[in-house]
Amino acid sequence: MANILLIEDEEPIRRVMVKILVEENKTYSVTEATNGKEGFETLSKKSFDLVLCDIKMPKMDGIEVLQHTRKKGIQIPFIMLTGHGNVETAVEAMKLGAYDFIPKPPDLNRLLTAVRNALQVKTLVGENKELKRKVAKKYEMIGESDSLLEIQALIDKVAPTEARVLITGENGTGKELVAHQLHEKSQRSKAPFVEVNCAAIPSELIESELFGYLKGAFTSAIKDRPGKFEAANGGTLFLDEIADMSLAAQAKVLRALQENKVQRVGSDKDISVEVRVIAATNKNLKEEIDEGRFREDLFHRLAVILIEAPALSERIEDIPLLANHFMKQLAAEQRMEIKAFSTTAIKELQNYPWSGNVRELRNVVERLLILGRNPISVDDIKQFAPK
Numbered sequence: 001m002a003n004i005l006l007i008e009d010e011e012p013i014r015r016v017m018v019k020i021l022v023e024e025n026k027t028y029s030v031t032e033a034t035n036g037k038e039g040f041e042t043l044s045k046k047s048f049d050l051v052l053c054d055i056k057m058p059k060m061d062g063i064e065v066l067q068h069t070r071k072k073g074i075q076i077p078f079i080m081l082t083g084h085g086n087v088e089t090a091v092e093a094m095k096l097g098a099y100d101f102i103p104k105p106p107d108l109n110r111l112l113t114a115v116r117n118a119l120q121v122k123t124l125v126g127e128n129k130e131l132k133r134k135v136a137k138k139y140e141m142i143g144e145s146d147s148l149l150e151i152q153a154l155i156d157k158v159a160p161t162e163a164r165v166l167i168t169g170e171n172g173t174g175k176e177l178v179a180h181q182l183h184e185k186s187q188r189s190k191a192p193f194v195e196v197n198c199a200a201i202p203s204e205l206i207e208s209e210l211f212g213y214l215k216g217a218f219t220s221a222i223k224d225r226p227g228k229f230e231a232a233n234g235g236t237l238f239l240d241e242i243a244d245m246s247l248a249a250q251a252k253v254l255r256a257l258q259e260n261k262v263q264r265v266g267s268d269k270d271i272s273v274e275v276r277v278i279a280a281t282n283k284n285l286k287e288e289i290d291e292g293r294f295r296e297d298l299f300h301r302l303a304v305i306l307i308e309a310p311a312l313s314e315r316i317e318d319i320p321l322l323a324n325h326f327m328k329q330l331a332a333e334q335r336m337e338i339k340a341f342s343t344t345a346i347k348e349l350q351n352y353p354w355s356g357n358v359r360e361l362r363n364v365v366e367r368l369l370i371l372g373r374n375p376i377s378v379d380d381i382k383q384f385a386p387k
Contacts, residue, residue, distance in 0.1 A: 001027050001028070001029050002027060002028050002029070002049045002050065002119050003029050003031065003046075003047070003048045003049050003050075004021065004028055004029065004030045004031070004048065004049065004050045004051070004052060004115070005030075005031050005033065005039060005042060005043060005046075005048045005050070005051045005052070005053075006018065006021075006030050006031065006032050006033065006052045007033045007035075007036060007038075007039030007051065007052065007053040007054060007057070007062070007065060008032075008033075008034075008052070008053075008054045008057075008081060009034055009035050009054060009057045009058060010054070010104075011034075013054075013081075013104060013105065013106075014032055014034075016105065016106070017030075017052065017106060017111070018030050018032065020106070020108055020111055020112065021111075021112075021115065024108070024112055025112070028115075031046070031048070035057050035058050035059045035060065036053075036057045036058075036059055036060030036061055036062060036064060036065045037059040037060045038059075039051075039053065039060075039065055040060060040064075040065050040068055040069065043065075043069060043074065043076075044072065044074075048076060049076070049077075049119060049122055050076065050077050050078075050079065050115060050118050050119055050122065051065075051069075051076055051077070051078045051079070052079050052081060052115075053065055053066065053078055053079070053080055053081065054080075054081045054082075054104075055080055055081065055082050055083075055089050055090060055093065056083060062080055062081075062093065063089065063092065063093055063096070066078050066080075066093055066096055066097065066098060067096060070096070070097055076122070077099040077118040077119070077121060077122050078093070078097070078098040078099060079098070079099055079100045079101065079102060079114050079115065079118055080093045080094075080098050080100070080101040080102070081101070081102055081104050081106070082101050082102070082103055082104065083103075083104050099114075099117075099118045099121065100114045100117075100118065102114055139176070139177050139180035139181065139184070140177075141174070141177055141178075141181060142318065142321050142322050142325045143315060143317075143318030143321055143322065144317070144318065144321065145310075145314075145315035145317050145318045147310040147314055147315050148310070148315055148318060151178065151307060151309070151310070152181075154305075154307060155178065155181050155182055155185060155307075156185065158182065158305050158307075159181070159182045159183075159184075159185035159186045160185065160186060160187060162276055163304045163305050164257075164276065164277050164278065164279075164301065164302055164303075164304045164305070165179075165182055165278045165279070165304070165305045165306075165307060166278075166279050166280070166281070166285075166299075166302045166303040166304075166305070166306050166307070167179060167278065167279070167280040167281075167307045167308075167309060168280070168281060168282070168285075168306065168307070168308045168309070169280075169282065169308055169309030169310070169311070170282055170309075170311050170357055171282050171356065171357065171359070172312075172356045172357035172358055172359030172360055173309035173310065173311060173312070173357045173358060174309055174357075174358050174359075175240070175280040175282075175309050176195070176238070176240060176280070178280075178307055178309055179195075179236075179238045179240075179278045179280060180193065182236070182278055183235070183236040183238075183278070186236070186276070188234065188235050188236055188276060191232075191234040191235030191236070192231060192232050192233075192234070192235035192236070193232075193235055193236045193238065194228050194231050194232035194235065194236070194237050194238065195238045195240060196209065196210065196228050196237070196238065196239055196240065197240045197241055198239055198240060198241045198242050198243075198244045198245045199240075199241035199244040200241075203245075203246040203249070206245060206246060206249045207248070207249050207252060207265055208221075208225075208227070208265045209227060209228060210227050210228050210229060210249065210252070210253065210262075211227040211229060211252060211256075211262045211263060211264055211265060212224075212225050212226040212227030212229075212230060212262075212264040212265070213225055213227075213264050213265035213266055213267075214264050214265070214266035214267050216266065217264070217265045217266025217267075218265070218266075221265075221266070224264070225264075226264075227262065227264065229256055229262045229273045229275055230262070230271060230273060232273075232275045233273050233274060233275060234274055234275075235275065235276070236275070236276045236277075236278060237275045237276070237277050237278070238277075238278045238279075238280070239253075239277060239278070239279040239280070240279075240280045241280065241281060241282065242279040242280065242281050242302070243281040243282075243283040243285060243288050243293070243294055247293070247295065250294065250295045250298050251295070253277075253298060254295060254297060254298045254301060256273065256275075257277060257298075257301045257302075258301070260272060260273055260274060260275075261273065277302065279302045285299050285303075311354075311357055312354040312357040312358055312360075312361060313353065313354055316350045319346070319349050319350050319361070320341075320346050320349075320350075322358060322361055322362075323341060323346065323349055323361065323365055324341065326361065326362045326365040326366070327339060327341070327365055327368075327369060330362075330365060330366050330369050331369060334366075334369065334370070336369060336370075337374070339368065339369055339372060339373075339374040339375065339376055340374065340375040340376065341375060341376050342375045342376060342377055342378070344377070344378045345375070345376045345377055345378055345380065345381050348378045348381040348382070349361070349364075349381060349385070352381075352385055364381075364384060364385040367384040367385075368380055368381075368384055368385075371384060372384060
């Protein structure tokens with residue numbers, strides 16, 4: 001049931017609106033307040049899904065109620081009720097964050113439509129917040145080792161800036177987690193995070209993927225399509241495995257970074273983009289430059305800040321935390337009972353070489369969840385994480 005707070009000083013208007021809301025939709029519950037001060041106090045004590053608020057009221061007007069509510073951090077849709085001649089004030093309320101305004105006396109259909117739409121928006125906002133929470137949880141960095149804490153401290157310093165970052169490290173060390181953390185802790189966190197795995201895209205397609213193309217640019221180009229740079233406009237573009245990018249594509253990326261402009265394949269028209277680029281690689285770019293496979297000028301553009309993701313062998317004290325984290329996460333995904341690790345099993349995991357790093361550990365934990373005993377023993381580790 002949706003809880004609605006109606007703040008209105010005119011008793012006949014309140015009576016009509018309550019009648020409309022309650023009789024037309026049995027899932028609405030309406031609480032009444034006779035002035036702005038009373039309404040704000042009620043709003044401060046109880047949770048509501050929507051506020052219907054008159055603009056002109058004694059003690060505290062509707063604009064003040066809206067302002068005080070926002071200052072208190074209460075994010076709830078407001079529909080303002082306005083009498084004749086108060087339309088300009090209602091528009092001002094919209095600029096302050098009100099969802100809509102309705103003239104008095106309210107039209108039945110207009111009122112019900114506005115209420116229904118506002119409640120739908122609140123639901124969508126809540127779902128979006130929950131989705132972002134789940135995404136943030138997915139890319140959480142687990143561990144308490146000195147090397148991980150140093151990286152987290154560096155992320156906290158770098159994320160709020162616009163500096164480009166190059167993340168290096170072996171396969172499976174969690175370079176994408178570092179990239180997500182940089183985005184989530186930046187001023188761009190509400191804008192898109194677009195990821196491109198340069199190693200997974202054929203060299204002949206990487207340019208059209210990054211910069212887009214025009215209809216007819218090549219055989220399968222049946223319509224115009226924007227590229228990843230445009231998709232990430234205002235946000236963050238993560239170029240994973242950038243060392244696998246062709247030299248031709250590298251030259252175009254360099255131009256995009258220098259000029260903040262891209263050209264779609266088949267076009268000579270510049271498109272302005274405003275993107276923060278984060279890149280990652282598991283290769284030694286100094287060696288790639290010496291071998292002529294990577295542009296040195298692009299390296300210097302990308303590597304304003306260098307972050308190296310440590311191998312799991314350098315942070316073995318984090319293995320107990322990681323193993324238990326993956327066990328809980330995977331058990332939830334597989335809808336299985338969580339299995340415990342014996343003390344000796346954990347020590348065995350810490351002695352394992354982990355050439356595939358954190359990613360390999362996660363895979364082993366999944367095998368142990370499905371095939372191992374409970375509690376997981378050293379024998380299970382030896383069987384399902386063979387050296």
